[in-house]
Amino acid sequence: MREPSSYAGPTVLPQFVPFTGYRDAAKAVERLVEIYARNTAFIRSAFADYAAGKFKPGQRARAYYPAIRIRVNTYQEVDSRLSYGHVVEPGTYMTTITQPELFGSYLREQIGLLIRNHGVPVEIGESDVPIPLHFSFTNGEYVEGRYSDVLGDSLRDHFDVPDLVVTDDAIVNGTWRGRGGEPQPLAPFTAPRVDYSLHRLQHYTATEPKYFQNFVLFTNYQFYIDEFCQWARETLARKEGGYTALVEPGDAITLSGTASLPGGPPLAHMPQMPSYHLVRENHSGITLINIGIGPSNAKTITDHVAVLRPNAWLMLGHCAGLRTTQRLGDYVLAHGYVRQDHVLDDDLPLWVPVPPLAEIQVALEEAVAEVAGLSGWELKRIMRTGTVATIDNRNWELRDHREPIQRLSQSRAIALDMESATIAANGFRFRVPYGTLLCVSDKPLHGELKLPGMASDFYRRQVGQHLHIGIRALERLRDMPPERLHSRKLRSFIETAFK
Numbered sequence: 001m002r003e004p005s006s007y008a009g010p011t012v013l014p015q016f017v018p019f020t021g022y023r024d025a026a027k028a029v030e031r032l033v034e035i036y037a038r039n040t041a042f043i044r045s046a047f048a049d050y051a052a053g054k055f056k057p058g059q060r061a062r063a064y065y066p067a068i069r070i071r072v073n074t075y076q077e078v079d080s081r082l083s084y085g086h087v088v089e090p091g092t093y094m095t096t097i098t099q100p101e102l103f104g105s106y107l108r109e110q111i112g113l114l115i116r117n118h119g120v121p122v123e124i125g126e127s128d129v130p131i132p133l134h135f136s137f138t139n140g141e142y143v144e145g146r147y148s149d150v151l152g153d154s155l156r157d158h159f160d161v162p163d164l165v166v167t168d169d170a171i172v173n174g175t176w177r178g179r180g181g182e183p184q185p186l187a188p189f190t191a192p193r194v195d196y197s198l199h200r201l202q203h204y205t206a207t208e209p210k211y212f213q214n215f216v217l218f219t220n221y222q223f224y225i226d227e228f229c230q231w232a233r234e235t236l237a238r239k240e241g242g243y244t245a246l247v248e249p250g251d252a253i254t255l256s257g258t259a260s261l262p263g264g265p266p267l268a269h270m271p272q273m274p275s276y277h278l279v280r281e282n283h284s285g286i287t288l289i290n291i292g293i294g295p296s297n298a299k300t301i302t303d304h305v306a307v308l309r310p311n312a313w314l315m316l317g318h319c320a321g322l323r324t325t326q327r328l329g330d331y332v333l334a335h336g337y338v339r340q341d342h343v344l345d346d347d348l349p350l351w352v353p354v355p356p357l358a359e360i361q362v363a364l365e366e367a368v369a370e371v372a373g374l375s376g377w378e379l380k381r382i383m384r385t386g387t388v389a390t391i392d393n394r395n396w397e398l399r400d401h402r403e404p405i406q407r408l409s410q411s412r413a414i415a416l417d418m419e420s421a422t423i424a425a426n427g428f429r430f431r432v433p434y435g436t437l438l439c440v441s442d443k444p445l446h447g448e449l450k451l452p453g454m455a456s457d458f459y460r461r462q463v464g465q466h467l468h469i470g471i472r473a474l475e476r477l478r479d480m481p482p483e484r485l486h487s488r489k490l491r492s493f494i495e496t497a498f499k
Contacts, residue, residue, distance in 0.1 A: 019125030025112035032100035039063035043136040067127035084499035085113030094183035096191035133159035135195035187498035197304035205275035206249035213285040215474040216313040295341035298422035306430035319415040321440035329462030331383040334436035337421035338389035360435035367473035386414035390421030
């Protein structure tokens with residue numbers, strides 16, 4: 001841990017903030033907000049001086065992320081049903097923090113659990129991890145808009161810049177190895193890793209991270225986006241469900257009580273993965289993201305959404321039905337995955353099982369029954385539970401059929417797509433509860449290819465229901481206590497205390 005004496009030299013820094021203990025989670029978070037606001041303002045002010053030519057040759061400016069630290073001296077008996085909120089053995093644990101106002105509710109919950117479960121104060125102070133200049137600008141403001149190359153030297157000579165050495169997934173991947181005496185991780189992501197993803201989210205989705213909700217739907221069909229926005233506006237106009245606003249790309253906002261179109265100038269170009277947020281108090285609303293096609297997109301967006309620590313995410317997409325008894329429009333509830341997407345092989349080996357989560361499975365099945373008006377044996381007419389295979393080759397049908405058909409048959413797969421296993425595997429990796437409900441859109445093994453004019457009335461009706469089933473499932477999950485929703489299946493032998 002850095003000491004005040006390390007401030008000697010040509011680097012200009014704000015006054016050192018030592019660690020102080022807190023037994024009140026709200027006051028601890030307030031202190032995090034103070035330190036972060038002061039230190040990022042210091043960097044921005046120094047950058048303004050630099051851009052105005054006021055820096056001396058060789059002068060540097062630096063400030064550090066705030067941090068949370070806890071020291072536990074004994075093995076503590078905690079409720080064995082809890083999957084998070086406590087450390088597993090004595091030691092010192094710490095995590096760096098960024099944008100504590102954005103994560104206020106999450107931090108208050110996690111800190112409060114630590115104080116309650118271990119009976120020791122949580123310490124707040126400054127870490128030894130510098131805040132990169134680029135990450136000191138938030139809310140869509142960027143360094144590039146205020147910096148000119150005519151200044152004649154590199155920003156690196158005067159400010160800290162993002163460092164990939166400390167921006168990785170070693171903690172969640174279980175590969176983190178600390179130096180001797182270094183505190184163990186307290187949270188799944190470091191502050192630089194979170195900052196990196198917050199900036200990427202703004203770039204990919206064209207909405208600010210503050211609008212993302214804790215219950216997330218992923219899709220790759222514009223139909224679902226159109227249906228979601230129409231339903232959201234009608235819901236807001238009726239002031240139902242506790243929802244307060246709909247936020248669309250470009251941060252265009254429709255408020256509760258009005259059915260008017262969103263305000264704000266339209267975007268010249270849509271982002272790669274536009275997001276739509278039906279906002280509710282404490283981020284308890286629903287976010288829908290059009291992720292496009294393929295496992296690379298699926299990994300990219302979940303890599304970044306994960307730092308927001310959502311309560312659950314679900315994939316709603318279309319799939320190829322692999323059984324003769326399936327009809328176009330039937331639903332597939334995934335309870336297992338064949339992973340042939342290849343994008344996560346290095347982070348989550350193929351031998352790692354991705355289990356179904358009972359809470360998610362029940363919520364999805366009950367939502368199908370409720371929206372479709374079916375139950376019991378009749379529900380099986382339109383929905384089948386089984387294994388979904390995810391591949392990275394959209395034109396797999398053009399290969400010699402003997403090899404893929406044999407593998408799919410041996411795996412007992414009932415459906416095939418390009419995103420579901422990726423989203424589920426990344427949910428497992430990042431400890432985010434996950435689920436998949438697909439709609440059969442073609443049956444290539446049985447001569448029913450995805451071609452224009454092949455959609456039946458049943459198929460169109462089922463697609464119309466599909467989004468509302470996903471919404472209803474998330475609303476059911478929202479009513480569940482967070483400690484019950486966050487399954488112990490997602491936790492390994494030695495875990496971070498924060499979920």
